[in-house]
Amino acid sequence: MCGIVGILGSKPVAIDLIDALRRLEYRGYDSAGVATVENGHLERRRAEGKLRNLETRLSKEPLEGHTGIGHTRWATHGKPIERNAHPHMSDKVSVVHNGIIENYRDLKAELTAKGHTFASDTDTEAVVHLITDAMQHGCTPVEAVRRSLDRLAGAFALAIIFAGHDDLMIAARQGSPLAIGHGDGEMYLGSDAIALAPFTDRITYLDEGDWAVIKRRSLEIYDRSGKRVERPIVKSAASALLVDKGNHRHFMAKEIHEQPEVISHTLSNYLDMGEGRVNFPDLGVDLSQILRVSISACGTAYYAGLVGKYWIERYARIPVEIDVASEFRYREAPMSPGGLAVFVSQSGETADTLATLRYAKEHGQRIASIVNVRTSTIARESHAVLPILAGPEIGVASTKAFTCQLAVLACLAIALGRARGHIDTAKERELVQALVEVPRHISAMLRDEDKYVDLAHTLSKASDVIYLGRGINYPIALEGALKLKEISYIHAEGYAAGELKHGPIALIDEKVPVVVVTPADELFDKTISNMQEVAARGGQIVMISNADADHAGCKLAAYIPVPDAHPFTNPLIYAVPVQLMAYHTAVQMGTDVDQPRNLAKSVTVE
Ligand code: AGP
Numbered sequence: 001m002c003g004i005v006g007i008l009g010s011k012p013v014a015i016d017l018i019d020a021l022r023r024l025e026y027r028g029y030d031s032a033g034v035a036t037v038e039n040g041h042l043e044r045r046r047a048e049g050k051l052r053n054l055e056t057r058l059s060k061e062p063l064e065g066h067t068g069i070g071h072t073r074w075a076t077h078g079k080p081i082e083r084n085a086h087p088h089m090s091d092k093v094s095v096v097h098n099g100i101i102e103n104y105r106d107l108k109a110e111l112t113a114k115g116h117t118f119a120s121d122t123d124t125e126a127v128v129h130l131i132t133d134a135m136q137h138g139c140t141p142v143e144a145v146r147r148s149l150d151r152l153a154g155a156f157a158l159a160i161i162f163a164g165h166d167d168l169m170i171a172a173r174q175g176s177p178l179a180i181g182h183g184d185g186e187m188y189l190g191s192d193a194i195a196l197a198p199f200t201d202r203i204t205y206l207d208e209g210d211w212a213v214i215k216r217r218s219l220e221i222y223d224r225s226g227k228r229v230e231r232p233i234v235k236s237a238a239s240a241l242l243v244d245k246g247n248h249r250h251f252m253a254k255e256i257h258e259q260p261e262v263i264s265h266t267l268s269n270y271l272d273m274g275e276g277r278v279n280f281p282d283l284g285v286d287l288s289q290i291l292r293v294s295i296s297a298c299g300t301a302y303y304a305g306l307v308g309k310y311w312i313e314r315y316a317r318i319p320v321e322i323d324v325a326s327e328f329r330y331r332e333a334p335m336s337p338g339g340l341a342v343f344v345s346q347s348g349e350t351a352d353t354l355a356t357l358r359y360a361k362e363h364g365q366r367i368a369s370i371v372n373v374r375t376s377t378i379a380r381e382s383h384a385v386l387p388i389l390a391g392p393e394i395g396v397a398s399t400k401a402f403t404c405q406l407a408v409l410a411c412l413a414i415a416l417g418r419a420r421g422h423i424d425t426a427k428e429r430e431l432v433q434a435l436v437e438v439p440r441h442i443s444a445m446l447r448d449e450d451k452y453v454d455l456a457h458t459l460s461k462a463s464d465v466i467y468l469g470r471g472i473n474y475p476i477a478l479e480g481a482l483k484l485k486e487i488s489y490i491h492a493e494g495y496a497a498g499e500l501k502h503g504p505i506a507l508i509d510e511k512v513p514v515v516v517v518t519p520a521d522e523l524f525d526k527t528i529s530n531m532q533e534v535a536a537r538g539g540q541i542v543m544i545s546n547a548d549a550d551h552a553g554c555k556l557a558a559y560i561p562v563p564d565a566h567p568f569t570n571p572l573i574y575a576v577p578v579q580l581m582a583y584h585t586a587v588q589m590g591t592d593v594d595q596p597r598n599l600a601k602s603v604t605v606e
Pocket of ligand 1: 301345
């Protein structure tokens with residue numbers, strides 16, 4: 001999703017703005033731009049596509065201003081063309097924006113009637129003209145922004161600079177995060193602290209509804225009501241993090257390979273490995289009294305939640321309701337007070353998940369969030385935060401965050417099961433030991449990647465791929481299909497293996513690869529029967545299993561062996577082959593693996 005940066009510097013800032021934008025590339029974008037205050041007037045450079053296009057433009061037409069803003073745009077209103085790229089500007093003001101101004105049509109009609117001319121198809125430009133209009137009527141920049149903010153509906157983050165004001169930037173946050181960085185006689189602004197890491201680790205996060213008047217040597221923050229407020233300066237860990245690919249060709253490959261290490265790290269936070277016990281943080285409720293759990297999330301995080309449902313229902317015997325957040329938020333689900341509501345989100349900023357969280361809070365639920373970004377809005381609005389500790393995930397396609405989310409959910413299920421008396425000490429030790437072995441099993445699979453390169457030849461020729469799984473491995477089939485379509489653009493769908501003959505089997509012919517996620521567990525024979533139904537119709541079967549290939553009882557197009565593991569931990573282990581399949585297929589097809597088309601890493605609009 002769009003990325004925002006801003007710098008009040010002591011030298012020309014255009015190059016540093018690009019550097020900061022590069023660190024936001026992982027969010028996904030389709031055009032970019034910067035604007036600076038040049039000898040009192042505003043100048044901008046914009047370009048479609050990647051940041052290198054903007055750099056080329058800047059090398060031909062440099063900007064020298066010491067105050068500037070920059071933006072990577074993920075198109076919502078208007079095509080991804082230069083005319084719609086940010087910054088948008090008038091002769092008085094230049095604006096970058098992340099989010100959606102929901103009432104922009106009304107504002108545009110009003111401002112057009114007053115004589116303002118719009119040059120783009122974006123919602124953002126309404127903000128430019130609103131502020132300009134106020135300034136034309138004699139308002140100072142600060143007063144103009146204050147009045148304009150009162151007129152805006154929707155979720156947004158804004159950064160604004162002004163002609164004739166070299167020492168002024170105004171930022172506003174309503175629904176999309178913003179971090180202000182404190183330098184030495186310089187100030188910075190970014191959609192997150194990662195963008196600001198090369199410049200400073202001293203960060204102030206704006207709260208929901210805050211807006212800030214930023215100068216090189218001062219910072220004033222006001223809340224929604226216009227009251228001056230203080231927000232702390234915190235030391236950001238992002239500075240220490242080098243966002244690079246190491247020896248890998250893509251961030252996604254690096255993140256897949258990091259899984260044994262990061263899962264160990266996550267587990268060590270939630271387990272007492274010596275005692276064989278879960279050491280779960282206090283959620284502020286008596287776990288033995290929880291009668292109902294609801295889980296809400298989007299995309300991959302939702303599939304993690306779906307695995308969580310199977311775990312919690314089976315091991316803690318607590319009914320779990322789960323829904324994608326975009327549905328949950330509007331279906332007015334009855335929630336009797338006292339339930340535990342769990343929200344899963346890598347970024348912690350997903351608009352739909354956040355809206356569901358607020359709904360659940362209003363309905364008396366205890367809110368626990370499973371997030372990667374601890375400073376995120378979802379984390380901050382939760383009663384209890386369960387960090388997944390995966391480190392920054394840069395590839396748009398989620399990999400290590402998914403398995404770390406699973407690790408936390410597995411620990412939660414054990415903690416609930418123990419509290420409710422369904423897991424005794426011996427069973428807890430058995431399940432904890434199973435979790436401890438997961439990183440070793442994943443490492444073993446990652447040592448043997450060649451077979452995925454061969455398999456990618458088959459998958460890259462397909463126009464449709466079907467994934468099948470049963471029980472707790474059904475969400476892995478869904479996740480496998482999502483991974484493949486996200487980064488290779490091949491149409492893929494996941495189905496519960498038992499559902500096959502209720503419709504999807506009509507799709508099977510000899511051109512369709514069918515990936516079957518089938519550990520040798522209690523449902524193995526049933527899934528094998530479904531696999532044979534596919535074979536009978538000529539489908540090309542790819543079997544992922546710890547059972548030998550000859551158990552298939554039919555011809556296989558490919559066989560991916562998986563280490564023997566406790567059935568409890570199979571979702572964590574079987575996630576890895578489906579990630580590798582998608583990755584190698586995308587590499588073979590030459591797509592933009594880390595920043596696939598149309599996708600954003602952090603989805604801050606609904
Ligand atoms: C995963 O590969 C996705 N790109 C996407 O489905 C993602 O999981 C979803 O947008 C939710 O994001 P979140 O975890 O940051 O809330």
